[in-house]
Amino acid sequence: MNGVLLSVLIALPIAGAGAVAFISPRRPAAARAVGLAAAVIAFLVAAWIWAAFRPGRPGLQFEEHAAWVPAAGIGYHLGVDGLSVSLIALVALLVPVAMAAAADQVHDRTKGFVLTLLLLEAGLLGTFLAQDLVLFYVFWEAMLIPMYFLIALWGGPARRAAAIKFLLYTMTGSMLMLLAIVAVYLQGARVIGTPTFDLPALAARPLGWTPAVEALLFGGFAVAFGIKMPVWPLHTWLPDAYAEAPPVVTVLLAGLMAKAGAYGLLRFCLPLFPDAVRAWGPLFAVLAVVGILYGGAVAWAQGDLRRLLAYGSLSHMGFILLGIFALDIQSVQGSVLQMVNHGISTGALFVLAGILIGRTGQGRTDAYGGLAAATPALAAVTLIVVTSSLALPGTNGFVGEFLILLGAFQTHPVHAALATVGVVLAAAYLLAFVGRIFHGPLRPDLRGLPDLRPREYAVLAPLLALIFWVGWVPGPLLDRSEATVRALLKPRAVFVAGAPHASMTPPPAGVERKGGAPVKQAVTRP
Amino acid sequence: MTWNDLAAAAPETILVVTACVVLLQDAWATGAAPEAERRGSAPAWLSLAGVCAAAIAAAPAAGEVAAFGGMYVRDGITRLADLIALGTAAVGVLLADAYVRRMRLPAGEYYALLLLSTTGAMLMAASRSLIVLFLGLEILSLPLYVLAAIARRSTRSQEAGLKYLLLGAFATAFFVYGVALVYGAAGTLDLRVLAGQPPSPLLGGGLALLTVGLGFEAALVPFHGWAPDVYEGAPLPAVAFMSVVAKVGAFGGLIRVFPQGLPHAAAAWAPMLQGLAIATMVLGNLAALPQTNLKRLLAYSGVAHAGYLLIGVAAGGPAGTGAVLFYLAVYAAMNLGAFGVLLLLDRRGAEADRLEDIAGLWGRAPWAAWTLAICFVSLAGFPPTGGFIAKLYLFRAALGAGQTTVALVGVLTSVVSVFYYMRVAYVAFSGEAPADVAVRPSPLAGAALTLATAGVLIYGIIPARLTAAVQQAAALLK
């Protein structure tokens, strides 16, 4: 069973979409139920994978490898490792969450919506699971089309422009990446002897680039991932897309798709172009810091709810980027964790934004005021999510950002210091957000606005639980990624082609840590 | 002529015979009420049978068989080109049936011309002599002129025919002049002999003019001027057919002349083709941006795709040639599918070819909308459709040949193309259907669309077999 589990995971949403396709458009509830069922089953599978994943091993697990287009060296190669295992769980979690939230927010052409959402999920899962460059690219792009339609068909008044902007932006990046992929393949064929798009095979040994070529190819990948994240200044699709997409879709856009960019940097750029990453890392660190501060500042100046969150997201993704390019075990671990965290908290923020907008139809913050009086539960939940976004300790956001900044400080102290200022900016704009919406005198037209409904509680509950769980017990997540990240940062020792299980003896967790106390040891007297 | 020769050219022979049978049947059967039958008309079924028979004849992979004194070769390239052309013909027939009857076009002539044109394309792809190439070109294009003008009640169809014909004849003159110069330089019309010739200015001039003629048929910029106007004016099924078959012929010819005919002079001709490819991709895609007439939009799209195809020819070698063949197969499927959906629509007895005509298609005919979306997504080059794999191979070929610039332009223009393709897909899925546009599904057209969509998806999701076939075919060029 484990041999095909990942394929099953990807196939589930597709099968769900197929099932939904046969439901009459006049029965939206049935479509929603079937779609949700498929997504929940996929979540269960993903949760099982997450639980069964064995930490401490750097290589791929649940690996599947089959020929796809043997004549062209394209393989069907799936696998999870520390980088992706939590992300696929996040995908599988957020999609049903979004789908459930959509029940209250999307009433138009429900069948198509559910169907498209499921296709998107398949694309997302595949993106995080693919270990073959072409397969990855297929999934990477396969996310785009459903997302385009989700924005263009179910979005706000300027949805068409936003959707096409999103699409063209991301396409530009991915097309450059495609060229880079092909170039890697060709070079790989020259060096390895057999033409292959298989990532572990290509990453197994240096491909003998000249620095200039390596930088160019790294650039091709980095632009694609940078647009997706987004990295300043490639971000201007983001506010439009985030603001125009239906909020539940923005949940996925911000919560998951952005992660695909950061994930790609770790998954592909680090192993394939280690030297270029080190050479150009400082530039990206600077861009990350600029993004953090710039995003925060612009967010502060936004009058639109979702634009504010969008720029906030830009700022937050800057932390992840900084963590990656600080190339320090703590910072990269922090980034990997923060990808999940940001997915949870930004996802929750946009769910909340969707609830608000669904209630009032208003997107601008000045249309709100004093809502804490009318909807105390909503206010409380928002506050919790905001604290997570603010990276307050005790929430998930803290662990990630703390690790990122701590790690980055060791290698890039100035960057880290400036990035830490971004934490203040986050406080400024997020509390301004809370203040404008929930504080102050209650606007008369908002009186009697209904508070959270049971279904909305149900949607938010898992996210809130995760916020605290990861905040207090991040160990399971960090442990899962540690070995992989460690291997990733060790130049050229990571991917042993074909035999990831066999070769590496996992470093015994916790033993070699400096100053660390073993778990659960009650009292130590110095 | 021996039986072997005829056996080698069996697909063409079958098509020609079928064309004659169709004509005769049509002549006998005049007076039968054509409108009533939903099952499809007799000429359509006859043509289909002929095409299938030809496909069966073309299908076996038989290594390399030279016939007619070496002027005609049946090898992997021929086989694939034949199958693509025949598939196009089959889908073209299926798509045309309802339209031909609805618009009261002369059915016998229509199908006979379609079959002959297919024959021409197949001849071009099989030619190893410039004479055969020239005649194939004419057999391909002459029927297309007629098909463009065949909706005689429509002044637009007439205009399309006139433009196509006059410009086509003009370009043919260039082509023949090119043949003459090559002949003058090499003293031979045999492409196999040509391969040993050192490049000379005269040969170069000949190749240049040859390229004009082939480029015209392929609608390369700047020889593309006819394409938008003809596509817009000609009857839809004819456009669907010609948009593919002309490219099959033209690129079959280009492969025979350049990568296969002159591999040693690649350094000389590759830059020319790259330049043309760049111009074609850029202009085709840019010009498509503001289009609101779908036929016109697809015409420019066809121009742009000619540019992509040319990347493969310019890259040459097995990789480039294989990529071109793969791309042609995918292009046939997706382009026919795209046009095919338009064929289902009817605006008060006329073609519904405006962008707004497909609005709300999703609501009234979801499967048609999905087909359209899949085909346009493929045209835009997104996975998991064939369009993506095809582009992947093209870029691989270009980068493998060190042609980075053209690949870069290719990817960037692909991004531009996304704008107009996805706009169409968007419109089909949104808005209200216009009241005066009706959806007229027919079983044959449905079958055609199913075939096309299946092709698009199969080439995208399980492309292994086609890839292997294409590689095997192109391996000849090593």
Add this chain to the structure above:
Amino acid sequence: MSAVAVTAVLIPALPLAGWVVLGLWGGRWPGRAAGWVASATVAGSFVAAVALFESLAALPPDARTVQVDLYRWIAAGALAIPFRLLADPLSAAMARLVAGVGMLIHIYSIGYMARDAGGARYFAYMNLFMASMLLLVLAGNLAVMFIGWEGVGLCSYLLIAFWFERPAAARAGVKAFVVTRLGDVGFLLGIFAVFGTFGTLDFTAITREAAARLPLGGGLATAIALLLFLGAVGKSAQLPLYVWLPDAMDGPTPVSALIHAATMVTAGVFMIVRLHALYLRAPFALDVVAVTGAVTAVFAASAALVESDLKRVLAYSTISQLGYMFLAVGVAAWAAGIFHLMTHAFFKALLFLAAGAVMHALGGETDMRKMGGLARPLPKTAAAFGAGVLALAGIPPLAGFFSKEQILGEVFAAGHPWLWGIGLFTAGLTGFYITRAYVLTFAGPPARVHENVHEAPPVMWWPLAALVFLAVVMGVVLEHVVPLAPWLQPTLGAGALKSAGGAAAAAAEPGAVHAMLLVVSVAVAAGGIVLGWLVYARGAIRGQAPVLGTILAHRFYIEDLYDAAIVAPSRALAGWAAAVDRGVIDRAVLGVAGGLGWGGAALRRLQNGYLRQYAAFVLIGALIILAYWMLRP
């Protein structure tokens, strides 16, 4: 788990549980149930804290440092942060103080918030605050401390903005949070630097290895110390990050008492004492701490002189007193700092709660210009406030006297006569402004007639009374009965012994000098009181200093400076960045798209339908490729 461990865990866990329970279900409970439950959890904490204190006391002094590891919290690479509590004399004393004062204020709040609909929310926040503060105090490493550190900040924000429908309160909450976060930047960076230096964030390890890893007076030690101090400046409202605290008075008064007087704002002092080993390696940083404290003390005291809002007077007073504490720790008088922290907690909480009682009586009024003569209707409150006044002013034998004297003595002994002078002057100012506040509120003729003025209900009065008692006796107790300094010695090491009370300091000095200092300081404080009485009660001195008054009223224009130099430019910068985003970056992108569209339109014009034009294209193309072939080298 040992008893120590259990109690140490229980101390923050009880209020945390209270928060969870209240947050989830408290809203549905009838009447004052939420308040009592919350108070009960804190009382439980207090009991546990006392138990912890006692069990530590039962141990030999060298064994009084107990680390309690709950689980591995964050681990990545070489970084391993256990969730670790540290039970030692310092944290035990602090926990007992925090839980005790917190318990009293919780109980007081039951009465104070009785009429407020959001009681459950209030007590949930308060419980969360208690949990955070106790965690801060008991934390075994910097990361865990940071949980508490940020937790109290969050609760501060929540409670300041408790009456969120008041825009001023909401704004003040945000201000408090953002300004303290500004300090937290330094704190965080300090933590990172500590990790970079020590490879751990553990307090005991830092204390143990500071001398080994940090050269005395080295740049690294100074940098770390100053970065961490920045956090303390924000949290403890020192110059220049004090601005949030006066505004924080928009929150409910018990909140001001608990968070913005007794506990949270002292976290900075506590943190420095906790990391005293590190600070000892950075004398310059210590000097900075001391000077900052001294300047803040006198500055805030002078600002309090002209403030007309009762709570704001107390707020400035708090800032000023915190300055005292920093002055103390700045001269490495750790125990003195903690001593003052404790006495201040008692008398300042007392003052606030008394002020709260006044407000309770007057329906929320805080403007002293509208008060006066309240001693008559509110004698008990007036008396309590009066006790606080004397304690704050440092009149013997009340609590403030002892701790203040200890500080001034240490400062003088440490060889900082200027700082001593400032402290002394501040003592005079303190006496003056607090007397002024008392007089304006309770003495003299009523400024206006208030309806229905009544004493606080018992549930408020008893905590008040308890604080009066504490404010009166705790100085003596901690100086002489259960001396603080020796108790803290296991934690603070030799440093604690050095500052073993004013008496010890005095032992080093000639008795005459010490006595003189004592007399001078008491005289100054008393002088301030007398002067205040004369000016405000008797109207004896009518001298006006309008310029000075104006400057003081504007706090030396520091806040205006902030607005002009930082806040406004930041906002402008943000707006500018947003404009750049739309106008430059996005426009560049749209420009590319527009250019492509324009190209398409141009090509469209070229395709003009004329056959001969197309033929010309063909010819041009033919010519170009012909030229290519002919011109090819």
Add this chain to the structure above:
Amino acid sequence: MTVPAPYYLALSAVLFTAGTAGVLLRRSALIVFMSVELMLNAVNLSLITFARLHGSVDGQVLVFFVLVVAAAEVVVGLAIIVDVFRSRETVDVDDADALRG
């Protein structure tokens, strides 16, 4: 053969060019068409010349096919032109500009 081959070829080139000019400059579809025929004839001259030059009959054979093709093109072309004329009463190619953009 006493006339140098380049003479013939140059004549052919000039005639070809003349035909091109006719296509570009004339507005009557008939004359345009005749210009194309002129171009084809020019090509034929080149082919015959080259055939003579190389002493191979291939060129002549090709000319034969060009003749055939020209005949077929003329049939189709004239049919279209007649058709156009029937509906428009003109064969001016500049009038055929309904399809554009």
Add this chain to the structure above:
Amino acid sequence: MDVVLFGITAVCALAGGAGVILSRRPVHSALGLLLVLLSLAVDYLLLGAQFIAAAQVIIYAGAIVVLFVFIIMLLSQAGERLGPGAFDGPVAVRFVAALVVLLAAGLIALVTRTPSAPAPVPAAFGTIQDVGRSLFGRYLLPFEAASLVLLVGMIGGVALGRRLGPRT
């Protein structure tokens, strides 16, 4: 002798060519074309292409030009409109002229670089037997293909020339 003959035919051909493209009336163009065809037929003879010369006269002059004239007569009103058309502005004309001159220059430059010495040829070169043998031997496939071209022409003529039924 040959040179003189070539000179005459060249002049005639050029005159005919000019006539094709410059005549106001299509029928004059057709006559110009005829002149070109006949002149070239003579050249073909000079170049040893007897069969093609004959075919030229029969097919081109005898069939194609006649067809042209026939159609010109049929469309007797189809005179070109006077005055500049949409594409006949002075700039456009000059531009076209420049293009044409460039083309001529390029082509002449290209072809005049060829060697002028012809290969020796047998006596039967270009005779009907010679060409016929090729046509039905080596060039059988093109020959068959040419029949297809004619078939297409025929079908096209039928399809486009047939009387239209009543509009529905």
